[in-house]
Amino acid sequence: EVEGTAAHLEVEALEPELRRRIIAKRDRYERGVRRLVAGGVREGEFASCDPKLVTRAMLGLGPG
Numbered sequence: 001e002v003e004g005t006a007a008h009l010e011v012e013a014l015e016p017e018l019r020r021r022i023i024a025k026r027d028r029y030e031r032g033v034r035r036l037v038a039g040g041v042r043e044g045e046f047a048s049c050d051p052k053l054v055t056r057a058m059l060g061l062g063p064g
Contacts, residue, residue: 030055 034055040046
């Protein structure tokens with residue numbers, strides 16, 4: 001298992017099959033965080049925002 005930000009760094013250096021698995025796990029995690037942010041906005045717990053942008057900022061991925 002890859003912990004922390006290692007899942008976001010230097011994935012291109014990995015063998016293709018491992019890279020595919022790591023990226024899939026990273027993307028699932030990001031979608032989960034995005035759902036939490038969107039739910040918080042819907043429930044009024046968070047200020048109105050773009051959940052995708054906020055999630056990427058929180059995870060240090062940048063806006064792309």
